[in-house]
Structure formats: structure tokens, C-alpha cells
Amino acid sequence: MGAARAGQHSSDGQRTFALNRKASHNYSFEDRFEAGICLLGWEVRGIVEGRAQMSEARVALRRGEAYLLNCGISPPANIDAGASPKPSRSRKLLLRKSQLRRLIGRVQRSGYTLVPLSIYASGRKIKLEVALAKGKKRFDKRATLKQREQDREARRALKRRSRGG
DSSP states (O other): OOOOOTBOOOSSSSSEEEEEEHHHHHEEEEEEEEEEOOOOHHHHHHTTTOOEOTTTTTEEETTTEEEEESSEEEOTTTTTTTTTOOOTTTEEEEOHHHHHHHHHHHHHHHHHHHEEEEEEEETTTTEEEEEEEEEEOOOHHHHHHHHHHHHHHHHHHHHHHHHHH
């Protein structure tokens, strides 16, 4: 699920359609879940064509159910006349009751939030990867950037050393 760019196949054969790149910068992840999404026909076509946008997307829990909010899916060019597309409507997420109960408890008691990470295909179904996450503070973000830069420098040094230069 993780390393593929949007529109590409990952190593395990899944095709990723949209990524939430801001999520890893703003949150630290505890658990990851796979959820199905209730979609209309034109939404599936829009996602497959790469018209999904997740930068402002979030997951909300209402009346014991999970919903995907603010995920913009633009309608495809050849949409039928009977459909009335609403690009950023709320979409129900399909999770098991046991998963929902656990998520609701963690979100209400522990100060966690649910963050959508990616939309991908698993077989013939469109799935959403959701993470149970805690928001990062400003110093956490700086520490993450510093660690990433140190790792990058170490990789460069190893590459130079292995080339013999």
C-alpha cells in the first residue's frame, strides 16, 4: 500500500490512485486500516482516471459510522446526463463493527484522529487506507525533517563510497 506514487502499481500489484502527502508531515501514525468506500459509478470512473484529490480529506465518525469528507472527485468528461455529480459529498466507509468500536473508543478517549492516506484498487474494488493518528507539534515536524535530511546525507555518503569517489 505504501511506497507507490499516485497512478502507479506498487510491488504487491495494487494500483494507487490518490495519495494524501500532507498526512505524514502533520501526523504520526499508530495503526492503519483498509476500508471500502460507497461510491457511485461516475466516482469510480473519476478515481480510475486520476481525478481524486485528497489534500483536505478527513474521516469523521457520526452515529457509529465512518465517513470520508472533503475528498474531491471530479466527474469524468463523458458522464451521462442523468447523473448529478457532487464532487465533495460525504462517502460512507465500510469497516467491521469491531474495528469501528475500537476506533471510536480511541478517538474519543485518547485524542487520536482518523486520517485518510491513499485510495487504491485491491482486485476489482476501490479501497481507502485510513490511519489512526496523533497530530504532530511544530518541534516534532522539525525533528522529522532533520532526521530525513540526515538519512539522505548518509545515503549519499554510502553511494559515493560504493562508487569509489
